[in-house]
Amino acid sequence: MKIHSILISYFFIIISSTYAQDKASKFHDEKGNFKILFPKSPEITKKTGDTDYGKITITSFNTEYKNGDNLSYNVSYIDYPKSFTDTLSVKNIYGLFNGAQTTNINSESIQLLGTFNLDILGHVGREFRWKDIDNKIMFRARFYLVDNRMYILSVRTQEKNNFNVGINQFLESFELIGVKPKVINQKEVIKSQKIYKIKFPMKAEKREMETSTEYGKSNIYIELYQPKLKNDDNLIYMISVMEYPKDITKTSGFKLDEYYSNVIKKALLGRQSKLISEKKVFIAGNEGIEVKESFKGGLIVIKQKTFIKQNLQISLQVMTIPSKDENDSMNNFFKSFKFLL
Structure with missing residues:
Protein backbone atom coordinates (compact mmCIF):
# COMPACT_ATOMS: atom_id res chain seq x y z
CA MET A 1 0.00 0.00 0.00
CA LYS A 2 1.24 3.46 -0.88
CA ILE A 3 2.40 5.56 2.08
CA HIS A 4 1.71 9.26 1.90
CA SER A 5 4.64 11.69 2.00
CA ILE A 6 3.06 13.59 4.88
CA LEU A 7 3.23 10.47 7.03
CA ILE A 8 6.86 10.01 6.06
CA SER A 9 7.60 13.58 7.16
CA TYR A 10 5.87 12.92 10.45
CA PHE A 11 8.26 10.12 11.35
CA PHE A 12 11.26 12.32 10.72
CA ILE A 13 9.77 14.84 13.12
CA ILE A 14 9.13 12.47 16.01
CA ILE A 15 12.50 10.76 15.77
CA SER A 16 14.50 13.98 15.76
CA SER A 17 12.39 16.32 17.91
CA THR A 18 13.44 17.55 21.37
CA TYR A 19 11.45 19.55 23.91
CA ALA A 20 11.56 20.48 27.60
CA GLN A 21 9.32 19.04 30.33
CA ASP A 22 9.00 18.71 34.07
CA LYS A 23 6.22 17.04 36.08
CA ALA A 24 3.59 14.66 34.72
CA SER A 25 0.08 15.85 33.90
CA LYS A 26 -2.97 14.38 32.20
CA PHE A 27 -3.32 16.06 28.83
CA HIS A 28 -6.73 16.29 27.16
CA ASP A 29 -7.19 17.31 23.54
CA GLU A 30 -10.88 17.80 22.81
CA LYS A 31 -10.50 18.09 19.06
CA GLY A 32 -8.32 14.98 18.95
CA ASN A 33 -10.76 13.08 21.20
CA PHE A 34 -8.06 11.68 23.48
CA LYS A 35 -6.39 11.91 26.87
CA ILE A 36 -2.86 10.81 27.75
CA LEU A 37 -0.35 11.23 30.57
CA PHE A 38 2.39 13.57 29.31
CA PRO A 39 5.27 14.57 31.63
CA LYS A 40 4.07 18.16 31.02
CA SER A 41 1.82 20.00 28.60
CA PRO A 42 3.25 19.19 25.16
CA GLU A 43 4.23 21.52 22.36
CA ILE A 44 1.62 21.32 19.59
CA THR A 45 2.53 21.50 15.90
CA LYS A 46 0.63 21.00 12.65
CA LYS A 47 1.89 19.99 9.22
CA THR A 48 -0.22 19.86 6.06
CA GLY A 49 0.68 18.05 2.87
CA ASP A 50 -0.84 16.92 -0.41
CA THR A 51 -1.86 13.30 -0.89
CA ASP A 52 -3.89 11.30 -3.39
CA TYR A 53 -6.92 12.22 -1.26
CA GLY A 54 -6.33 15.95 -1.06
CA LYS A 55 -4.66 17.92 1.72
CA ILE A 56 -4.16 16.04 4.99
CA THR A 57 -2.99 17.58 8.26
CA ILE A 58 -0.92 15.89 10.96
CA THR A 59 -1.42 17.31 14.44
CA SER A 60 1.49 16.43 16.76
CA PHE A 61 2.04 16.73 20.52
CA ASN A 62 5.65 16.45 21.69
CA THR A 63 7.66 16.62 24.90
CA GLU A 64 11.14 15.58 26.00
CA TYR A 65 12.51 14.78 29.43
CA LYS A 66 16.29 15.10 29.40
CA ASN A 67 16.73 14.19 33.07
CA GLY A 68 14.22 11.34 33.16
CA ASP A 69 14.10 7.70 32.11
CA ASN A 70 12.90 8.53 28.58
CA LEU A 71 14.06 10.97 25.93
CA SER A 72 10.78 11.94 24.28
CA TYR A 73 7.03 11.31 24.29
CA ASN A 74 4.89 11.92 21.21
CA VAL A 75 1.29 11.67 20.03
CA SER A 76 0.07 12.53 16.54
CA TYR A 77 -3.15 12.04 14.66
CA ILE A 78 -4.12 12.20 11.00
CA ASP A 79 -7.65 12.37 9.60
CA TYR A 80 -8.07 10.48 6.34
CA PRO A 81 -11.14 10.74 4.10
CA LYS A 82 -13.75 8.20 5.14
CA SER A 83 -14.06 7.21 1.49
CA PHE A 84 -10.51 5.84 1.88
CA THR A 85 -10.61 4.24 5.35
CA ASP A 86 -14.04 2.64 4.81
CA THR A 87 -12.52 0.48 2.08
CA LEU A 88 -9.67 -0.88 4.25
CA SER A 89 -9.66 -4.44 5.52
CA VAL A 90 -7.71 -5.33 8.67
CA LYS A 91 -4.92 -6.59 6.40
CA ASN A 92 -4.89 -3.24 4.56
CA ILE A 93 -4.70 -1.35 7.86
CA TYR A 94 -1.71 -3.42 8.98
CA GLY A 95 -0.15 -2.70 5.59
CA LEU A 96 -0.61 1.02 6.17
CA PHE A 97 1.09 0.75 9.57
CA ASN A 98 3.90 -1.43 8.20
CA GLY A 99 4.57 0.86 5.29
CA ALA A 100 4.88 3.88 7.55
CA GLN A 101 7.51 2.31 9.78
CA THR A 102 9.54 0.58 7.06
CA THR A 103 9.63 3.73 4.91
CA ASN A 104 11.00 5.87 7.71
CA ILE A 105 13.07 3.51 9.85
CA ASN A 106 15.40 2.75 6.97
CA SER A 107 18.86 3.31 8.43
CA GLU A 108 21.17 0.30 8.54
CA SER A 109 21.69 0.99 12.25
CA ILE A 110 17.94 0.68 13.00
CA GLN A 111 16.87 -2.86 13.89
CA LEU A 112 13.21 -3.92 14.15
CA LEU A 113 12.88 -5.92 17.38
CA GLY A 114 9.21 -6.83 17.32
CA THR A 115 5.74 -6.22 15.93
CA PHE A 116 2.57 -6.80 17.95
CA ASN A 117 -1.08 -6.50 16.99
CA LEU A 118 -3.38 -4.88 19.54
CA ASP A 119 -6.56 -2.82 19.68
CA ILE A 120 -8.24 0.01 21.56
CA LEU A 121 -12.00 -0.26 22.11
CA GLY A 122 -11.98 -2.83 19.33
CA HIS A 123 -10.23 -0.56 16.81
CA VAL A 124 -7.22 -2.08 15.03
CA GLY A 125 -3.74 -1.24 16.29
CA ARG A 126 -0.14 -2.38 15.97
CA GLU A 127 2.99 -1.75 18.04
CA PHE A 128 6.52 -1.62 16.65
CA ARG A 129 9.76 -1.75 18.63
CA TRP A 130 13.11 -0.68 17.19
CA LYS A 131 16.67 -0.31 18.36
CA ASP A 132 19.14 2.26 17.04
CA ILE A 133 22.28 0.15 17.37
CA ASP A 134 24.76 2.98 16.76
CA ASN A 135 23.20 5.44 19.22
CA LYS A 136 21.86 2.84 21.70
CA ILE A 137 18.36 4.28 21.54
CA MET A 138 15.17 2.20 21.94
CA PHE A 139 12.02 3.33 20.17
CA ARG A 140 8.41 2.11 20.63
CA ALA A 141 5.43 3.26 18.60
CA ARG A 142 1.76 2.32 18.64
CA PHE A 143 -0.55 2.92 15.69
CA TYR A 144 -4.35 2.87 15.95
CA LEU A 145 -6.91 3.46 13.20
CA VAL A 146 -10.10 4.73 14.83
CA ASP A 147 -12.74 5.22 12.15
CA ASN A 148 -10.94 7.54 9.71
CA ARG A 149 -8.37 8.85 12.20
CA MET A 150 -4.91 7.36 12.68
CA TYR A 151 -3.27 7.89 16.08
CA ILE A 152 0.47 7.37 16.53
CA LEU A 153 2.01 7.19 20.02
CA SER A 154 5.76 6.91 20.52
CA VAL A 155 8.43 6.88 23.22
CA ARG A 156 12.22 7.04 22.84
CA THR A 157 14.59 5.93 25.58
CA GLN A 158 18.24 5.05 26.03
CA GLU A 159 19.03 1.34 25.84
CA LYS A 160 20.20 1.33 29.47
CA ASN A 161 16.74 2.57 30.54
CA ASN A 162 14.71 0.10 28.49
CA PHE A 163 11.80 -1.54 30.38
CA ASN A 164 11.36 1.46 32.69
CA VAL A 165 7.81 1.96 33.96
CA GLY A 166 7.47 5.39 32.34
CA ILE A 167 7.17 3.84 28.87
CA ASN A 168 4.07 1.88 29.78
CA GLN A 169 2.66 4.64 31.95
CA PHE A 170 2.58 6.84 28.86
CA LEU A 171 1.41 4.32 26.26
CA GLU A 172 -1.24 2.72 28.44
CA SER A 173 -2.59 6.01 29.75
CA PHE A 174 -3.92 6.78 26.26
CA GLU A 175 -7.71 6.82 26.18
CA LEU A 176 -10.26 7.78 23.57
CA ILE A 177 -12.93 10.32 24.44
CA GLY A 178 -16.41 10.13 22.91
CA VAL A 179 -15.53 7.11 20.74
CA LYS A 180 -17.83 4.10 20.57
CA PRO A 181 -16.32 0.63 21.06
CA LYS A 182 -16.09 -1.51 17.94
CA VAL A 183 -17.01 -5.18 18.12
CA ILE A 184 -14.19 -7.39 16.84
CA ASN A 185 -13.46 -11.09 16.73
CA GLN A 186 -10.41 -11.43 18.97
Whole structure:
Protein backbone atom coordinates (compact mmCIF):
# COMPACT_ATOMS: atom_id res chain seq x y z
CA MET A 1 0.00 0.00 0.00
CA LYS A 2 1.24 3.46 -0.88
CA ILE A 3 2.40 5.56 2.08
CA HIS A 4 1.71 9.26 1.90
CA SER A 5 4.64 11.69 2.00
CA ILE A 6 3.06 13.59 4.88
CA LEU A 7 3.23 10.47 7.03
CA ILE A 8 6.86 10.01 6.06
CA SER A 9 7.60 13.58 7.16
CA TYR A 10 5.87 12.92 10.45
CA PHE A 11 8.26 10.12 11.35
CA PHE A 12 11.26 12.32 10.72
CA ILE A 13 9.77 14.84 13.12
CA ILE A 14 9.13 12.47 16.01
CA ILE A 15 12.50 10.76 15.77
CA SER A 16 14.50 13.98 15.76
CA SER A 17 12.39 16.32 17.91
CA THR A 18 13.44 17.55 21.37
CA TYR A 19 11.45 19.55 23.91
CA ALA A 20 11.56 20.48 27.60
CA GLN A 21 9.32 19.04 30.33
CA ASP A 22 9.00 18.71 34.07
CA LYS A 23 6.22 17.04 36.08
CA ALA A 24 3.59 14.66 34.72
CA SER A 25 0.08 15.85 33.90
CA LYS A 26 -2.97 14.38 32.20
CA PHE A 27 -3.32 16.06 28.83
CA HIS A 28 -6.73 16.29 27.16
CA ASP A 29 -7.19 17.31 23.54
CA GLU A 30 -10.88 17.80 22.81
CA LYS A 31 -10.50 18.09 19.06
CA GLY A 32 -8.32 14.98 18.95
CA ASN A 33 -10.76 13.08 21.20
CA PHE A 34 -8.06 11.68 23.48
CA LYS A 35 -6.39 11.91 26.87
CA ILE A 36 -2.86 10.81 27.75
CA LEU A 37 -0.35 11.23 30.57
CA PHE A 38 2.39 13.57 29.31
CA PRO A 39 5.27 14.57 31.63
CA LYS A 40 4.07 18.16 31.02
CA SER A 41 1.82 20.00 28.60
CA PRO A 42 3.25 19.19 25.16
CA GLU A 43 4.23 21.52 22.36
CA ILE A 44 1.62 21.32 19.59
CA THR A 45 2.53 21.50 15.90
CA LYS A 46 0.63 21.00 12.65
CA LYS A 47 1.89 19.99 9.22
CA THR A 48 -0.22 19.86 6.06
CA GLY A 49 0.68 18.05 2.87
CA ASP A 50 -0.84 16.92 -0.41
CA THR A 51 -1.86 13.30 -0.89
CA ASP A 52 -3.89 11.30 -3.39
CA TYR A 53 -6.92 12.22 -1.26
CA GLY A 54 -6.33 15.95 -1.06
CA LYS A 55 -4.66 17.92 1.72
CA ILE A 56 -4.16 16.04 4.99
CA THR A 57 -2.99 17.58 8.26
CA ILE A 58 -0.92 15.89 10.96
CA THR A 59 -1.42 17.31 14.44
CA SER A 60 1.49 16.43 16.76
CA PHE A 61 2.04 16.73 20.52
CA ASN A 62 5.65 16.45 21.69
CA THR A 63 7.66 16.62 24.90
CA GLU A 64 11.14 15.58 26.00
CA TYR A 65 12.51 14.78 29.43
CA LYS A 66 16.29 15.10 29.40
CA ASN A 67 16.73 14.19 33.07
CA GLY A 68 14.22 11.34 33.16
CA ASP A 69 14.10 7.70 32.11
CA ASN A 70 12.90 8.53 28.58
CA LEU A 71 14.06 10.97 25.93
CA SER A 72 10.78 11.94 24.28
CA TYR A 73 7.03 11.31 24.29
CA ASN A 74 4.89 11.92 21.21
CA VAL A 75 1.29 11.67 20.03
CA SER A 76 0.07 12.53 16.54
CA TYR A 77 -3.15 12.04 14.66
CA ILE A 78 -4.12 12.20 11.00
CA ASP A 79 -7.65 12.37 9.60
CA TYR A 80 -8.07 10.48 6.34
CA PRO A 81 -11.14 10.74 4.10
CA LYS A 82 -13.75 8.20 5.14
CA SER A 83 -14.06 7.21 1.49
CA PHE A 84 -10.51 5.84 1.88
CA THR A 85 -10.61 4.24 5.35
CA ASP A 86 -14.04 2.64 4.81
CA THR A 87 -12.52 0.48 2.08
CA LEU A 88 -9.67 -0.88 4.25
CA SER A 89 -9.66 -4.44 5.52
CA VAL A 90 -7.71 -5.33 8.67
CA LYS A 91 -4.92 -6.59 6.40
CA ASN A 92 -4.89 -3.24 4.56
CA ILE A 93 -4.70 -1.35 7.86
CA TYR A 94 -1.71 -3.42 8.98
CA GLY A 95 -0.15 -2.70 5.59
CA LEU A 96 -0.61 1.02 6.17
CA PHE A 97 1.09 0.75 9.57
CA ASN A 98 3.90 -1.43 8.20
CA GLY A 99 4.57 0.86 5.29
CA ALA A 100 4.88 3.88 7.55
CA GLN A 101 7.51 2.31 9.78
CA THR A 102 9.54 0.58 7.06
CA THR A 103 9.63 3.73 4.91
CA ASN A 104 11.00 5.87 7.71
CA ILE A 105 13.07 3.51 9.85
CA ASN A 106 15.40 2.75 6.97
CA SER A 107 18.86 3.31 8.43
CA GLU A 108 21.17 0.30 8.54
CA SER A 109 21.69 0.99 12.25
CA ILE A 110 17.94 0.68 13.00
CA GLN A 111 16.87 -2.86 13.89
CA LEU A 112 13.21 -3.92 14.15
CA LEU A 113 12.88 -5.92 17.38
CA GLY A 114 9.21 -6.83 17.32
CA THR A 115 5.74 -6.22 15.93
CA PHE A 116 2.57 -6.80 17.95
CA ASN A 117 -1.08 -6.50 16.99
CA LEU A 118 -3.38 -4.88 19.54
CA ASP A 119 -6.56 -2.82 19.68
CA ILE A 120 -8.24 0.01 21.56
CA LEU A 121 -12.00 -0.26 22.11
CA GLY A 122 -11.98 -2.83 19.33
CA HIS A 123 -10.23 -0.56 16.81
CA VAL A 124 -7.22 -2.08 15.03
CA GLY A 125 -3.74 -1.24 16.29
CA ARG A 126 -0.14 -2.38 15.97
CA GLU A 127 2.99 -1.75 18.04
CA PHE A 128 6.52 -1.62 16.65
CA ARG A 129 9.76 -1.75 18.63
CA TRP A 130 13.11 -0.68 17.19
CA LYS A 131 16.67 -0.31 18.36
CA ASP A 132 19.14 2.26 17.04
CA ILE A 133 22.28 0.15 17.37
CA ASP A 134 24.76 2.98 16.76
CA ASN A 135 23.20 5.44 19.22
CA LYS A 136 21.86 2.84 21.70
CA ILE A 137 18.36 4.28 21.54
CA MET A 138 15.17 2.20 21.94
CA PHE A 139 12.02 3.33 20.17
CA ARG A 140 8.41 2.11 20.63
CA ALA A 141 5.43 3.26 18.60
CA ARG A 142 1.76 2.32 18.64
CA PHE A 143 -0.55 2.92 15.69
CA TYR A 144 -4.35 2.87 15.95
CA LEU A 145 -6.91 3.46 13.20
CA VAL A 146 -10.10 4.73 14.83
CA ASP A 147 -12.74 5.22 12.15
CA ASN A 148 -10.94 7.54 9.71
CA ARG A 149 -8.37 8.85 12.20
CA MET A 150 -4.91 7.36 12.68
CA TYR A 151 -3.27 7.89 16.08
CA ILE A 152 0.47 7.37 16.53
CA LEU A 153 2.01 7.19 20.02
CA SER A 154 5.76 6.91 20.52
CA VAL A 155 8.43 6.88 23.22
CA ARG A 156 12.22 7.04 22.84
CA THR A 157 14.59 5.93 25.58
CA GLN A 158 18.24 5.05 26.03
CA GLU A 159 19.03 1.34 25.84
CA LYS A 160 20.20 1.33 29.47
CA ASN A 161 16.74 2.57 30.54
CA ASN A 162 14.71 0.10 28.49
CA PHE A 163 11.80 -1.54 30.38
CA ASN A 164 11.36 1.46 32.69
CA VAL A 165 7.81 1.96 33.96
CA GLY A 166 7.47 5.39 32.34
CA ILE A 167 7.17 3.84 28.87
CA ASN A 168 4.07 1.88 29.78
CA GLN A 169 2.66 4.64 31.95
CA PHE A 170 2.58 6.84 28.86
CA LEU A 171 1.41 4.32 26.26
CA GLU A 172 -1.24 2.72 28.44
CA SER A 173 -2.59 6.01 29.75
CA PHE A 174 -3.92 6.78 26.26
CA GLU A 175 -7.71 6.82 26.18
CA LEU A 176 -10.26 7.78 23.57
CA ILE A 177 -12.93 10.32 24.44
CA GLY A 178 -16.41 10.13 22.91
CA VAL A 179 -15.53 7.11 20.74
CA LYS A 180 -17.83 4.10 20.57
CA PRO A 181 -16.32 0.63 21.06
CA LYS A 182 -16.09 -1.51 17.94
CA VAL A 183 -17.01 -5.18 18.12
CA ILE A 184 -14.19 -7.39 16.84
CA ASN A 185 -13.46 -11.09 16.73
CA GLN A 186 -10.41 -11.43 18.97
CA LYS A 187 -8.97 -14.85 18.19
CA GLU A 188 -6.44 -14.61 20.97
CA VAL A 189 -9.14 -14.13 23.64
CA ILE A 190 -11.11 -17.13 22.44
CA LYS A 191 -7.95 -19.21 22.23
CA SER A 192 -6.69 -18.36 25.71
CA GLN A 193 -10.05 -19.27 27.21
CA LYS A 194 -9.75 -22.74 25.69
CA ILE A 195 -6.07 -23.43 26.39
CA TYR A 196 -5.19 -22.16 29.87
CA LYS A 197 -6.02 -19.89 32.72
CA ILE A 198 -3.57 -17.74 34.65
CA LYS A 199 -3.79 -14.88 37.12
CA PHE A 200 -2.00 -11.62 36.30
CA PRO A 201 -1.44 -8.97 39.01
CA MET A 202 -3.53 -6.55 36.92
CA LYS A 203 -5.37 -6.61 33.60
CA ALA A 204 -3.04 -7.83 30.84
CA GLU A 205 -2.66 -6.54 27.29
CA LYS A 206 -3.57 -9.02 24.55
CA ARG A 207 -1.52 -9.15 21.37
CA GLU A 208 -1.09 -11.43 18.39
CA MET A 209 1.34 -11.76 15.55
CA GLU A 210 2.30 -14.11 12.73
CA THR A 211 5.73 -15.66 12.19
CA SER A 212 7.46 -18.21 9.99
CA THR A 213 8.82 -21.38 11.63
CA GLU A 214 10.41 -24.61 10.45
CA TYR A 215 6.92 -26.15 10.74
CA GLY A 216 5.26 -23.49 8.58
CA LYS A 217 3.54 -20.16 9.17
CA SER A 218 2.45 -19.94 12.81
CA ASN A 219 0.44 -17.58 15.00
CA ILE A 220 1.56 -16.20 18.36
CA TYR A 221 -0.97 -15.10 20.98
CA ILE A 222 0.37 -13.05 23.89
CA GLU A 223 -0.94 -11.80 27.21
CA LEU A 224 1.38 -9.27 28.80
CA TYR A 225 1.39 -7.11 31.91
CA GLN A 226 4.12 -4.52 32.43
CA PRO A 227 3.75 -2.83 35.84
CA LYS A 228 3.30 0.92 35.93
CA LEU A 229 4.33 1.31 39.57
CA LYS A 230 7.96 1.45 40.65
CA ASN A 231 7.26 -0.60 43.80
CA ASP A 232 6.23 -3.72 41.87
CA ASP A 233 8.66 -6.60 42.38
CA ASN A 234 8.78 -7.52 38.70
CA LEU A 235 9.27 -5.82 35.33
CA ILE A 236 7.16 -8.02 33.04
CA TYR A 237 4.64 -10.85 33.39
CA MET A 238 3.87 -12.69 30.15
CA ILE A 239 2.38 -15.80 28.65
CA SER A 240 2.63 -16.60 24.95
CA VAL A 241 1.09 -19.35 22.84
CA MET A 242 2.76 -20.36 19.58
CA GLU A 243 0.16 -22.09 17.41
CA TYR A 244 1.82 -24.33 14.83
CA PRO A 245 -0.15 -25.44 11.75
CA LYS A 246 0.08 -29.07 12.91
CA ASP A 247 0.83 -31.25 15.95
CA ILE A 248 4.63 -31.10 15.87
CA THR A 249 4.98 -33.91 18.44
CA LYS A 250 3.74 -36.30 15.74
CA THR A 251 6.23 -35.21 13.08
CA SER A 252 8.94 -37.65 12.03
CA GLY A 253 11.98 -37.62 14.29
CA PHE A 254 10.49 -35.29 16.91
CA LYS A 255 12.26 -35.51 20.28
CA LEU A 256 10.95 -33.46 23.20
CA ASP A 257 14.33 -32.98 24.90
CA GLU A 258 15.89 -31.84 21.63
CA TYR A 259 13.02 -29.42 21.01
CA TYR A 260 13.36 -27.83 24.46
CA SER A 261 17.13 -27.61 24.00
CA ASN A 262 16.56 -25.63 20.80
CA VAL A 263 14.07 -23.35 22.58
CA ILE A 264 16.75 -22.49 25.13
CA LYS A 265 19.46 -21.91 22.51
CA LYS A 266 17.22 -19.60 20.45
CA ALA A 267 16.20 -17.61 23.54
CA LEU A 268 19.79 -17.11 24.69
CA LEU A 269 20.90 -16.12 21.20
CA GLY A 270 17.94 -13.82 20.54
CA ARG A 271 18.19 -11.99 23.87
CA GLN A 272 21.99 -12.18 24.10
CA SER A 273 21.51 -13.53 27.63
CA LYS A 274 23.42 -16.09 29.71
CA LEU A 275 22.00 -19.32 31.09
CA ILE A 276 21.78 -19.49 34.89
CA SER A 277 19.93 -22.79 35.27
CA GLU A 278 17.58 -25.23 33.56
CA LYS A 279 15.44 -28.10 34.82
CA LYS A 280 12.48 -30.25 33.85
CA VAL A 281 9.10 -29.30 35.30
CA PHE A 282 5.67 -30.95 35.19
CA ILE A 283 2.16 -29.49 35.28
CA ALA A 284 -0.79 -31.91 35.22
CA GLY A 285 1.45 -34.58 33.72
CA ASN A 286 2.79 -32.29 30.99
CA GLU A 287 6.58 -32.19 30.81
CA GLY A 288 8.17 -28.80 30.30
CA ILE A 289 11.42 -26.95 30.81
CA GLU A 290 12.17 -24.17 33.30
CA VAL A 291 15.01 -21.80 32.48
CA LYS A 292 16.61 -18.86 34.24
CA GLU A 293 18.68 -16.35 32.29
CA SER A 294 20.90 -13.41 33.15
CA PHE A 295 19.92 -10.54 30.85
CA LYS A 296 21.41 -7.12 30.07
CA GLY A 297 24.77 -7.84 31.69
CA GLY A 298 23.27 -9.24 34.88
CA LEU A 299 20.86 -6.36 35.52
CA ILE A 300 17.77 -8.50 34.83
CA VAL A 301 16.80 -12.09 35.62
CA ILE A 302 14.35 -13.90 33.32
CA LYS A 303 12.48 -16.96 34.55
CA GLN A 304 10.60 -18.90 31.88
CA LYS A 305 8.65 -22.15 31.71
CA THR A 306 7.84 -23.72 28.34
CA PHE A 307 5.49 -26.59 27.48
CA ILE A 308 4.46 -28.36 24.28
CA LYS A 309 0.82 -29.41 24.04
CA GLN A 310 -0.39 -30.82 20.71
CA ASN A 311 0.31 -28.07 18.13
CA LEU A 312 0.97 -25.43 20.79
CA GLN A 313 4.09 -24.10 22.49
CA ILE A 314 3.10 -22.33 25.71
CA SER A 315 5.65 -20.14 27.49
CA LEU A 316 5.27 -18.32 30.82
CA GLN A 317 7.80 -15.62 31.64
CA VAL A 318 8.62 -13.12 34.38
CA MET A 319 11.42 -10.53 34.30
CA THR A 320 12.80 -9.07 37.52
CA ILE A 321 16.00 -7.69 39.03
CA PRO A 322 18.44 -10.08 40.77
CA SER A 323 17.61 -8.85 44.29
CA LYS A 324 13.92 -9.66 43.69
CA ASP A 325 14.43 -13.14 42.22
CA GLU A 326 11.87 -15.74 43.37
CA ASN A 327 9.65 -13.07 44.93
CA ASP A 328 6.07 -13.96 45.91
CA SER A 329 4.47 -12.18 42.95
CA MET A 330 6.66 -14.12 40.52
CA ASN A 331 5.96 -17.47 42.15
CA ASN A 332 2.22 -16.81 42.48
CA PHE A 333 2.03 -16.01 38.77
CA PHE A 334 3.62 -19.32 37.81
CA LYS A 335 1.55 -21.27 40.36
CA SER A 336 -1.71 -19.80 39.02
CA PHE A 337 -1.21 -21.37 35.58
CA LYS A 338 -3.51 -24.28 34.68
CA PHE A 339 -4.07 -26.18 31.44
CA LEU A 340 -7.66 -26.26 30.17
CA LEU A 341 -6.98 -28.63 27.27
